[in-house]
Amino acid sequence: MSTKVVARAPLTFYERTYLPTILSGLKVTAKHFTDTVFRGKTVTMEYPEERWVVPEGYRGAPYLVKDQEGAIKCVSCQLCEFVCPPKAIRITPPGADGAPADRTNAEKMPKEFEINMLRCIFCGMCQEVCPEEAIFLQKDYSLTGESRAEMIFDKAKLLKLGGTHGGVQKWKHKLEGAKAQEVFPV
Amino acid sequence: MNVGLQHYLIVSGLLFSIGLLGVVIRRNLIVIFMGLELMLNAANLSLVAFSRYNSNLDGQVMVFFTITVAAAEVAVGLALIVALYRKRQTAHVEDLITLKF
Amino acid sequence: MEFLQYLSPSTQFVLFSALKIFAVFGVVMTAVAYAVLVERKVSAWIQNRVGPNRTAPFFINYLPVIGPFLVRLGIFQPMADGLKFLLKEDFTPNYVRKVYFWIAPAITVIPALMTVAVIPFGSTLGTEKMVIADLNVGILYTFGIVSLGVYGIVLAGYGSNSKYPFLGSIRSSAQMISYEIPMGMSVIPIFLVAGSLNLGDIIRYQAEHGWMILKQPVAFVIFLIAAFAETNRLPFDLPESESELVGGYHTEYSSMKLALFFLGEYANMIASSAMMVTLFCGGWTLPFVTALSTPSSSILIGLLHIGVFFAKMALFMILFIWVRWMLPRFRYDQLMDIGWRRFIPAALINIVVTALVVAFLHD
């Protein structure tokens, strides 16, 4: 038997006058009213002044990061460009005679790195796939602009917004390990 | 020129004729009904005017009664029209030519 | 003010009437705008929110402390709201019946504003009575005009030519007609007691014999609840119940036409608040203070009377707004049940009892 018959007690005369409901309604509303007006208990966050504390694991806009030494981590492998579901990332490799990477143990760095924030779906796949931990989803949440062109973030802007991100310095440790073994990998 | 009883009576008569015109030329039951209302109102106007110019409030009491009766009449009449419409899907006098339902 | 004495009485009458009409119109319009603000603020407070607190004209930055405080209260919000309504796109769907669609909002507003004409909002200012039209059948006039307010809503539903507005308008007009009857019946005992249909006389009676709310509590309760139903406020806002009828009769409206519906609703609230103050709460008088309960030729006292009236009216307005958050919406059958099977008999019994008491005391 899955149904259950709920016994509904007939309302008393006092209840049928709607008075108890009205009074309890008055009590609840008056309590909230005094709480708000006299004790300043609001649930509202007044946005531009107060900012939301973003929880851990929030997936905001992906930005490029630098390592502790201020070098660009991205090595222009184009994995993120390849994996990006909405094709929001476009990487221009440096080419044969492009500028070399600005850190040791890296072959190259991207000549141009663009993310179209209007296409980006903040899925985090680029972060997942990046072998260099060079791109991270940050905690930005109010990403707006006045034109489409403005919303295509280029390398300089992405690096500026991304800041530095320590993380594991893969190649550095690899280098140290290799030096310790006296086998030079690269 | 002073407005007197005669002026009111002329207005009342003309209004009555307009109501009559509606009853005669329109074929929709509801509009015919509105014509009847106009005629009742015309009668009311002349009653009020008589009452005013003969210094006798009885005319106004009469109008009070007329308004009440008209309200009752409209309620019953419209109920009849609704009942008719349910049976025949029409409120047009030309479609109501049978003697029996 | 010397030149006023050289004018003929009829010219003076026209002049003063026009002045009063403009003043009352201006006050009602402003009151409507600020009633919307109060509604938003009180709603916000009851829901632990802040409410409108941003809108500010550019010059407010130059005021040191008071400026930000006023902005926080949202004093300038009504202007922004009004401007927004004026500037929004006025969209007319192509399937509507244009004429009715266009005149319906106007028809809603006009009766609401006309009812205010007979309400004595103060005693006298100088020698001038503070009422636009001191009619002998004041209350009957009000009920007559209020009953015309149904047309705006019926025509809005008919003119919109679509389902939800039509259902909303049918509900609303049935509701308004139903509640007019107990409303009209509830005030009859007051005339029995006061012995006049003139609102000024009723206030005078209350100044001498105490407020009607104490003598006729049943009538007051019926009138109050019927007023909620007449103005389509919660808990009786079935015509526009957004969860079932999308928006009722204003579904198809936008921009200034929608604003006119709101204006009509709030003007109706103001009119019924004023009516309740006049009929039940002594109008512009205050008990226990002789200076405030008798007309006087002093301008200051006259202004005080007007102030007292508006303060009482504001209390009723806040009640209207407060109840919106206190009670859930009634079902349609419950609404009709309360109107026809509770209030009409109650009002009838009240009339009979009052008539008996009055007749007994009279002899």
Place this chain on the structure above:
Amino acid sequence: MPQFTDILFFGLAGLVLLFGFLTVANPFSRNPVTSAMFLVLTIVSLAGLYVLLHAFFLAAVQVLVYAGAVMVLFLFVIMLLDLKEEEHRRLKSGILAVGSLAVVAFVGILLATLLKAKPAASAVAGRLVEGDTAKLGTLLFENWLLPFEILSVLLLVAMVGVILLTKKDLK
């Protein structure tokens, strides 16, 4: 110089007749709702004429009962019956001609009679009565008590009748 009330009379009388005409024979629209709305306007203008005749109570009752209740009932029925067909039907010119002729003849007789009749000598300003609520009420409950009571029974009968008529099945 005509008095202010006279100007009001002619204005209101003109409005009454114009709206009345548009109720029954609107050349632009044969929509019953339009007719009903013009009937409302006619009634309200008539209330204005009552005010000119100092019948304030009746003017208020006229607006309250006719415009406020009766006409809303009309509108309800029109809207619920869905009378779209009415707008497409053609008026038969024969009926139109004969009807108009009859009405014009009627108007002729009426006007001839009214213009011939001399208004009574009592119809002068000065002794005119006011349509005061208290006086009307006294009259209603003293001289006209029996018709008043009969009327209330009539209303009751009408109420019962209407409910019976509009019920879907009478079981």
